Amino acid sequence: MKYRSAKVKLRQQISVLTSIIMVLAVTTSISFQAINKTDEIRNQLVQDSGDAQSQQDLGSTTGLWVTGDSVILGIRSKLEAKEHISLINARVGRQAPELLAVMRVDQTSVPSSPVVFNLGNNNALSEQTVVDIFEIVKNQPQIIVVNTAVPRAWKDANNAIISKVAANYPNTKVVDWDRISTGRPELFAPDGVHLSPTGSDVYVDLVLSVISKTSL
Numbered sequence: 001m002k003y004r005s006a007k008v009k010l011r012q013q014i015s016v017l018t019s020i021i022m023v024l025a026v027t028t029s030i031s032f033q034a035i036n037k038t039d040e041i042r043n044q045l046v047q048d049s050g051d052a053q054s055q056q057d058l059g060s061t062t063g064l065w066v067t068g069d070s071v072i073l074g075i076r077s078k079l080e081a082k083e084h085i086s087l088i089n090a091r092v093g094r095q096a097p098e099l100l101a102v103m104r105v106d107q108t109s110v111p112s113s114p115v116v117f118n119l120g121n122n123n124a125l126s127e128q129t130v131v132d133i134f135e136i137v138k139n140q141p142q143i144i145v146v147n148t149a150v151p152r153a154w155k156d157a158n159n160a161i162i163s164k165v166a167a168n169y170p171n172t173k174v175v176d177w178d179r180i181s182t183g184r185p186e187l188f189a190p191d192g193v194h195l196s197p198t199g200s201d202v203y204v205d206l207v208l209s210v211i212s213k214t215s216l
Contacts, residue, residue: 055088062086062216065113065140067103069094069121071203074195078204079116083211086113095123096130103136114215115140116207118177120148120158121193130165134172141215143172144207149181151192173210180206 063084066072073090080088087110089102096119103117115137119125137143145166147159159178166172180202181187187199195203 062112064211064216065106065110065115066090066117067099067106067115068118068146069099070194071121071146072116072118075200075204075207078200079207082204082208083216086110093122096120096125096133100129100133100136103133107136107140111139113140114142114144114211116144116146116211118146118148119162120154121150121152124154125158125161127161127165130161134165134169138169138171141171142212143169144175144210145172146175146177146203146207149178175206175210177203177206 063086064079066076066079066085066088068090070090070092072088073092076085076088076090079085087106089106091098099117099119117133119130119133134143143166145162147162148155155178163174166174181199185192187196187202188194189196189199
């Protein structure tokens with residue numbers, strides 16, 4: 001009886017251990033899939049970034065001027081399929097000071113274009129930097145700025161700065177991506193920052209919905 005009980009006990013222990021290993025394997029697999037998917041998106045954006053910096057259609061300067069970071073880079077193709085883009089300058093990981101520098105250079109090439117850009121995804125914003133950005137584009141026929149919905153500590157403060165500064169420029173439309181995307185995880189990739197295919201469709205439609213056709 002003692003021998004048989006020990007054998008049964010061993011079999012039960014092996015069964016429990018096998019179950020735990022299977023659960024861990026499945027959980028790990030799901031985690032790796034999410035990480036790999038995010039890496040795929042980022043790698044693709046990095047690959048595209050080389051093609052999206054300071055690209056200009058020299059035949060026209062009245063289409064959209066589009067600039068920003070990897071989120072803007074991710075919507076490039078879908079936006080371009082629906083609206084002419086005169087110049088696009090977007091890069092993965094771009095922060096506001098760099099955006100300010102490239103916008104200062106690019107603005108001279110597209111002084112008559114509506115400008116579309118996003119702010120606040122990759123770092124905490126300073127109000128002065130945001131003011132300086134808006135001063136560069138203040139004479140564009142229309143300014144469309146998209147705020148941030150990233151799961152970062154600086155999100156709310158950044159969006160408050162964007163709203164405050166944008167209110168001083170009457171030709172500005174703020175796309176409240178934070179509000180619109182809240183509670184809609186299907187709009188995002190697993191990292192909660194980059195967009196899913198559905199998310200990029202929604203993002204592009206929102207941008208187009210606030211562009212004044214009279215400015216094109």
